[in-house]
Amino acid sequence: AQKITQTQPGMFVQEKEAVTLDCTYDTSDQSYGLFWYKQPSSGEMIFLIYQGSYDEQNATEGRYSLNFQKARKSANLVISASQLGDSAMYFCAMREGQGGGGADGLTFGKGTHLIIQP
């Protein structure tokens, strides 16, 4: 079973609109971290936002916020007031606590290709 599922392979959004990128995850750990990364066509992975499993408040970083619904195992990324420069691949990732026996690295989803249209 996939640990990170991103169900939207591609999305087209009008500039200045808000956009929600979906991410669901699967873990039996109580302690884990969820991350979102942006990968422009240049290829580098840019860290956007982090949410810990014990954090009660949803994380926010500027125009980025994470809609964390623990019971549903959902960690959607919300980008407010989208800009042309937001066009990129977006990856959701998880790192599990060591009690779960998972690898020490991040587990990534397949990504969502977001295109912002003027």
Added chain:
Amino acid sequence: GAGVSQSPRYKVAKRGQDVALRCDPISGHVSLFWYQQALGQGPEFLTYFQNEAQLDKSGLPSDRFFAERPEGSVSTLKIQRTQQEDSAVYLCASSYSLLLFYEQYFGPGTRLTVT
């Protein structure tokens, strides 16, 4: 400050050749990770170092893959007898903290093409 750097940025190898990919992490970062990203996919974890100790190599796909970080800074990922399925972008990431849930900073990657 300088970010994570990787060299070479592009590498073409003939099948059967050995290759070595270098990663210079951010100065002071104790944790270092290698990932493999196939075309159109998300990165997949290969291996993890904490300083010079390789604590997890569960993601290395075969014994042809070998990584080292002898002095706890620069790391090298070596692939012996390259195969076409090794063609991918190899990403290196570093993290300041030993904590599990600290963000990782990625380098630009090395695109390996095996012909």
